[in-house]
Amino acid sequence: MKHFLLLVTTALFAESSIACPGLSAKDAWVREVPTGSSVAAGYLVLTNSGKTAQTIDAVRSPQFARAEMHEMSHDKGMMRMRAIPALTIAAGATEELSPGGEHLMLFKPSVAIQAGTTVDIELVCGKDVTKLSVPVRKAADTSHKHHDHD
């Protein structure tokens, strides 16, 4: 039991413990939830270095009531955001979830999601789960390049 607990604790607090075979995540971040809003977006770059395709069929986060994977399409000037049931990453492929495109949508936070904190995100591939500890950032930290005006 002690060992089991230790394993669970290690998995929960690991920086990014990979369990879905071949799948790795980098540059993950969650946008700080603006006051007045109750949703957040998560972004990351997923790479499948395995020899077979990997399908993420669910996303979870203990800090949110619900999590989904979303795609974005542009149609005659309209942005359409839709949940996708699964995200398949082909063997050797990289999938980038980034602002204005595919993203994780996180609903109804149970705690304040502020820059400097972290959010736990679980990517579920069948019976395997990749657990990530993802930093929360203000959009301005990453989405714009900075300039020198002197």
Next chain:
Amino acid sequence: VKNSVVIVIALVAALSLAAGAWLARRPATAPVVSSATVLPTPRPLPDFRLTDADGSEFGKSRLLGGWTLMFFGFTNCPDICPNTMGLLKLVKSQVSHPLRVVFVSVDPQRDTPEKLSAYVKYFDADFIGVTGAEDELRKLASALYIPYSLTPPQAGGDYTVDHAGAVVLIDPQGAALAYFSPPHRPDDIVADLRSLTRS
């Protein structure tokens, strides 16, 4: 006679070339822009009646006497709206003249004045949040060619709103002048604003 004809033809040709060169050198009447879509003639907005996040009436008169950037969205929008609001804050800080930024929520059912106020002020204390009755929102949105539609609710009652990602530039007379469409590049928008608001 032959010589005269040649001289006349040469003169006409020279005059045409000169006229062409003069036309080409004339200063362009349209401002030079890199990312904006500029309307050939500004499109005056109709009178509309919305309410700002402080509960005051917000109509066309609030857009007069200053330049406005207007964006349509909703607070439960995880990606496009906070992206664009962050962009507008950056743009506002980089243009030298005052710029009014108005966020129009097309989700009045969920976006109460309190939520809307907290939301816009999170990005910038001077940002204005407005919303109102469906017919008034439609009137403003369609006058600006901004499409939006609410999606059918999911099992938990959550729904999303499809909406334009464009930001509209409204001139000091309350007429739509230009559009900035995603993907937005802040530097281009700032440069275009300098050019467009000079005229």
